[in-house]
Amino acid sequence: MKKLKPHQPPLILKRRMAVWWMIAMLAAVVAPEAFSAAGPATPPGSFAHLVKIASPSVVNISTVKTVKGQQPVPAPFGPGDPFQDFFERFFGGQVPKEYKQKSLGTGLIISPDGFILTNNHVVEQSDEIKVKTADDKEYAAEIIGRDPMTDLALIRIKAAGPLTPLALGDSDRVEVGDWVIAIGNPFGLGNTVTAGIVSAKYRRIGVGSYENFIQTDTPINPGNSGGPLLNTSGEVIGINTAIFSQSGGSVGIGFAIPVNIAQDLLPQLKQGKIVRGWIGVMMQEITPALKDKLNLIDEKGALVSDVSVKGPVDEAGIKRGDVIVAFNGKEIKEMHDLPYIVASTAVGQTVVVDIIRKRERKSVQVKVGELTPASEEAQLGAEDELGLGMTLKEVTPELAQQYDLTLTRGIIIVEVESNSPADAADLRSGDIILEVENLPMKTIEAFVHKIRQYKQGDTVLFLINREGSTLFVTLTTS
Numbered sequence: 001m002k003k004l005k006p007h008q009p010p011l012i013l014k015r016r017m018a019v020w021w022m023i024a025m026l027a028a029v030v031a032p033e034a035f036s037a038a039g040p041a042t043p044p045g046s047f048a049h050l051v052k053i054a055s056p057s058v059v060n061i062s063t064v065k066t067v068k069g070q071q072p073v074p075a076p077f078g079p080g081d082p083f084q085d086f087f088e089r090f091f092g093g094q095v096p097k098e099y100k101q102k103s104l105g106t107g108l109i110i111s112p113d114g115f116i117l118t119n120n121h122v123v124e125q126s127d128e129i130k131v132k133t134a135d136d137k138e139y140a141a142e143i144i145g146r147d148p149m150t151d152l153a154l155i156r157i158k159a160a161g162p163l164t165p166l167a168l169g170d171s172d173r174v175e176v177g178d179w180v181i182a183i184g185n186p187f188g189l190g191n192t193v194t195a196g197i198v199s200a201k202y203r204r205i206g207v208g209s210y211e212n213f214i215q216t217d218t219p220i221n222p223g224n225s226g227g228p229l230l231n232t233s234g235e236v237i238g239i240n241t242a243i244f245s246q247s248g249g250s251v252g253i254g255f256a257i258p259v260n261i262a263q264d265l266l267p268q269l270k271q272g273k274i275v276r277g278w279i280g281v282m283m284q285e286i287t288p289a290l291k292d293k294l295n296l297i298d299e300k301g302a303l304v305s306d307v308s309v310k311g312p313v314d315e316a317g318i319k320r321g322d323v324i325v326a327f328n329g330k331e332i333k334e335m336h337d338l339p340y341i342v343a344s345t346a347v348g349q350t351v352v353v354d355i356i357r358k359r360e361r362k363s364v365q366v367k368v369g370e371l372t373p374a375s376e377e378a379q380l381g382a383e384d385e386l387g388l389g390m391t392l393k394e395v396t397p398e399l400a401q402q403y404d405l406t407l408t409r410g411i412i413i414v415e416v417e418s419n420s421p422a423d424a425a426d427l428r429s430g431d432i433i434l435e436v437e438n439l440p441m442k443t444i445e446a447f448v449h450k451i452r453q454y455k456q457g458d459t460v461l462f463l464i465n466r467e468g469s470t471l472f473v474t475l476t477t478s
Contacts, residue, residue, distance in 0.1 A: 169235030280311020389420020
């Protein structure tokens with residue numbers, strides 16, 4: 001029997017292939033950087049080694065919070081229950097009792113002696129905090145420090161031996177397109193690993209006072225909050241905190257707090273108190289229309305819309321209409337750059353502030369004061385400081401989209417506490433406050449200033465917009 005020989009290419013084809021191979025090798029030797037850049041970078045084949053190193057330092061957090069007051073009557077036999085109307089009539093739509101509310105989150109160990117970094121919204125107002133480590137051991141945790149304005153919290157457990165901390169990286173060095181992984185406790189499933197890339201930096205989504213989020217397409221779901229976002233070196237570059245979703249699940253848009261913000265705050269979180277700088281200035285973005293109207297050079301910087309009487313900038317001579325373009329040697333490209341830079345400056349420090357006034361640049365010295373609820377009313381929103389039982393935010397494009405609003409400016413109610421003055425007035429999440437006692441309300445600062453004029457027991461007239469309709473509401477202060 002005759003054996004078949006493998007197919008052999010013609011001699012001329014062999015010679016051509018040899019020539020092309022020699023050209024390719026020569027190009028790689030002469031210009032290796034050009035050769036390697038000819039195609040896309042090869043993604044990492046596996047994150048397994050990184051996960052093995054990082055997972056022992058990620059913990060699952062469960063909390064219990066006692067909610068006092070009334071709760072809606074549940075349908076006895078599920079949705080569409082024909083007896084639901086009877087129960088609502090009998091109970092008045094509410095069941096007056098206390099109930100336990102449970103929630104889940106994630107944290108990352110940052111020191112061998114049990115300090116754990118997580119989100120403030122994971123642990124705030126909790127009666128009980130339990131932490132489960134990767135070896136399935138469970139510990140009671142205590143809150144050491146919280147900061148609602150950045151949504152960061154520091155808790156601590158007392159383990160039998162030293163714990164393995166995660167290395168904290170440098171979020172300023174993160175680049176869009178970098179590979180990252182997230183480890184967390186989505187939906188209470190336990191340690192779960194997802195991977196993706198950094199989609200954007202310096203994102204602001206209207207959920208906090210000092211926003212500078214890292215955006216990632218790494219799948220993040222409820223329960224991931226407080227968990228680490230890691231680079232391929234195993235360093236923490238962010239703390240996962242929020243998702244953009246209409247369904248409640250991941251749609252490829254997640255946000256993480258840059259770890260450098262957390263590192264700046266850690267000394268104060270360990271002391272249990274956050275002290276921030278304050279200069280007593282109200283500011284706004286420079287729009288093209290404002291630039292033309294005020295005869296400004298360009299749209300860079302923070303436009304001073306008002307100053308606090310006898311505040312730091314007032315005493316330094318800064319006036320309404322000035323544009324702050326640099327603070328303590330740091331350029332202010334836009335209005336949102338200034339609040340965090342000021343807040344991070346030591347109280348009592350004298351800094352140089354560069355301003356533009358009548359198209360001329362000048363420098364003034366400002367002594368930084370301390371931010372307090374009384375000195376910075378515009379910071380309201382992270383917590384209810386007026387005792388009305390509602391959380392407010394100024395409307396942003398993101399919030400307008402979230403609440404399907406036609407208005408793009410104003411004050412929106414994002415949360416109402418049960419059995420509070422706001423609840424008694426039938427104010428609801430999503431309502432926009434248009435006026436207080438016939439005075440238009442455009443900013444939280446104006447709202448706070450107006451409300452603080454009333455004493456306990458006063459009745460205040462509100463004009464609100466609810467789902468496109470306006471109505472008057474009266475609220476009795478407490």
